[in-house]
Amino acid sequence: MTTRTVEVNGIAQRYHVHGQGAAVLVAVPGGPGVSWDSLRMPEVERATTVVYVEPLGTGESGRLPTHPNGYTRAVYAAALDRVLDDVGEERVYLLGHSYGGFVAQYYAAHHPERLAGVVLYESAPVTGAEHQAEAARQVGEFARRNDGNPELPAVLEAIGSVGSITDDEQLTRTLRGLLPAYFAHYWEREQELAPYRDNTSVTYISGLDADGNPDTVQDRELLAGLTVPTLVIGGRYDVICGERWAREIHDLVPGSRLVILEESGHLGHVEEPERFAAAIAELVASTK
Known part of the structure; x- marks a missing residue:
């Protein structure tokens, strides 16, 4: 394991590297505000180098001057850019869980050239x-x-x-x-x-932008325009971002793959770790 810190507009952004393997998977946790280690994926780490982002506003990463407001997807995307610069790989795989999925699909739409593939894990096309x-x-x-x-x-x-x-x-x-x-x-x-x-722990993040307005997600058009190879993972029993949304994302994203974890809720990487890791390995193998 290694832990590194980069600066994003003068604010500390930490990330943690676990595992081994030629493919690099950058993982963004949910919440927003849930601790990065809630997303630890030991089975994935067996064959892949996993970079776990400790998002701004949480843990030992820095806070915005407007904390707990201001943590928009554009802010998180800028922080991801700095992490990817520091990692030094030409292209990486990006995984986002729950709210992290909102960040991942936003990033994939705006920076497809930096990604070999994206995993939208318990994400959704809309909030509200x-x-x-x-x-x-x-x-x-x-x-x-x-x-x-x-x-x-x-x-x-x-x-x-x-x-x-x-x-x-x-x-x-x-x-x-x-x-x-x-x-x-x-x-x-x-x-x-x-x-x-x-x-599991969480830091309060408001979901509002720096001006106090809701940072809502309306991504159906964005998802339909994705060009990055996409894997969609959903849990049959997920109460927050469930199978309905996984299937809709799959229908929206051209050429995407869909995996429904039949014995999982919102935390399939914990409940069905082998099947979860196999799905990611299949994405990597198909995009080499």
Whole structure:
């Protein structure tokens, strides 16, 4: 493992390099604000050099003067440019998870020449009311599947409260509280998955630009114009950016590949690591 820091307009941008292999995969975590190590992919690292971005505003990376506002996709894309410059590869693969998927598809549209391929992992073409309605429907499905579980009310309460919390420590507790909903079968695998839950953390990022306006995603046209080889990965039981959105992205992006992880929710790299790694290996092999 190595950790490096570059500067983006005078602000520290950290990233971490794990694994080995000729192909370089740059990974952007979700949230925004979720800790970079929540995206660790040991199975992928066996054959690939993975560069984990610690996004601006989180962890040991620097904060914008407007923190917690101002962390737009354009800002994250500028930081990615500096990371790629420092990595020194002519072209890399870019993976974005959840909100990181929004960043990855934005970057792929604006800087296709820097990418050998892009992995849109639990991403979506839009945010806003349409996305929220689908998430509410999926949370309802999760509740029905787990009806009678004594822990279900606490998970649903955490989901309902997350949008009103701005304190980092309280937000981290709430994220850990709702994480069972992010897995396909958390309680059946609790002994295995509880350490991930206990170690996940998050920094509050508002989702507003520097002027206080929502940084919304309306990417259907953008996705239809992507020219970078694209792999779309979705989880059958994902309540946030689920199968509906993965299939829509696949339909929008010309020539894209689609993998639905049948026993995963929002965290397939944890739930089905071998199948997840195989999908990425197939992308790399097909684009050499």
